Amino acid sequence: MRLTVLGCAGSFPGPESACSAYLVEAEGFRLLIDFGSGSLSALQRYAGIDAIDAILITHLHCDHMLDACTYVVVRRYDPAGPLPPLPVYAPMGAAERISAAYSSDAEPVDDVYTFYGLQPGTFPIGPFTVTADRVNHPIETYGVRVEHNGSVLAYSSDTAPCDPLLRLAQGADLFLCEASYLDGRPNPPDLHLTGGEAGEAATKADVGRLLLTHLVPAWGSEASTVEAACAAYAGPVEVVRPGARYDL
Numbered sequence: 572m573r574l575t576v577l578g579c580a581g582s583f584p585g586p587e588s589a590c591s592a593y594l595v596e597a598e599g600f601r602l603l604i605d606f607g608s609g610s611l612s613a614l615q616r617y618a619g620i621d622a623i624d625a626i627l628i629t630h631l632h633c634d635h636m637l638d639a640c641t642y643v644v645v646r647r648y649d650p651a652g653p654l655p656p657l658p659v660y661a662p663m664g665a666a667e668r669i670s671a672a673y674s675s676d677a678e679p680v681d682d683v684y685t686f687y688g689l690q691p692g693t694f695p696i697g698p699f700t701v702t703a704d705r706v707n708h709p710i711e712t713y714g715v716r717v718e719h720n721g722s723v724l725a726y727s728s729d730t731a732p733c734d735p736l737l738r739l740a741q742g743a744d745l746f747l748c749e750a751s752y753l754d755g756r757p758n759p760p761d762l763h764l765t766g767g768e769a770g771e772a773a774t775k776a777d778v779g780r781l782l783l784t785h786l787v788p789a790w791g792s793e794a795s796t797v798e799a800a801c802a803a804y805a806g807p808v809e810v811v812r813p814g815a816r817y818d819l
């Protein structure tokens with residue numbers, strides 16, 4: 572299984588990165604997890620404009636789904652003819668949300684995407700076994716655990732501390748975890764993690780490696796976030812970058 576980071580800026584595009592989008596590949600199958608603003612550009616740079624076999628959208632905030640609207644044009648109006656419909660696993664309401672953002676008359680996009688409603692549970696996507704569970708964020712949001720041939724990638728999506736996050740990450744080889752806020756500040760509750768909270772979750776879940784993502788350059792300090800995570804977790808920690816690849 573290979574993870575390629577396409578975009579990792581938290582909450583809105585940053586000066587060096589698009590919003591959240593992660594390509595996970597195995598056996599020639601390419602699953603895109605989240606498709607945030609600006610990440611269609613990174614998809615072309617690091618993978619290929621049609622290099623997707625399925626999409627999983629963890630929640631319907633713009634920084635995790637908006638380029639699924641832009642991508643309608645790519646699939647529908649290819650000069651060689653429409654590309655085949657893509658499966659999209661997303662919270663209920665994704666079809667309506669994408670059509671509303673795509674055009675002012677909310678034209679359906681079911682010629683481009685085949686939607687499957689996400690619910691807590693375990694299910695296959697291509698060669699992957701995916702477990703999704705609700706995490707602690709203001710709208711319906713799913714953290715995910717992706718397994719292939721005994722390797723495990725866990726992804727927090729956006730969340731404040733919660734038990735489902737620990738279950739999803741338990742024993743993961745790679746834990747891709749958000750760290751939007753700085754420690755030691757009165758941050759809004761039930762929204763995001765700090766670097767220290769990401770480190771605590773990594774320790775409790777006994778993961779092999781912590782990859783910090785969804786940092787918000789305009790709000791925080793990468794050095795402070797990493798320092799706080801390392802104080803709470805003894806394993807390897809790094810902040811992901813666009814184009815970074817991890818094999819597991």
Ligand SMILES: [Zn+2]
Pocket residue numbers: 581582591632634635729785
């Ligand atoms: Zn976000």
Ligand SMILES: [Zn+2]
Pocket residue numbers: 630632708729
């Ligand atoms: Zn969010």
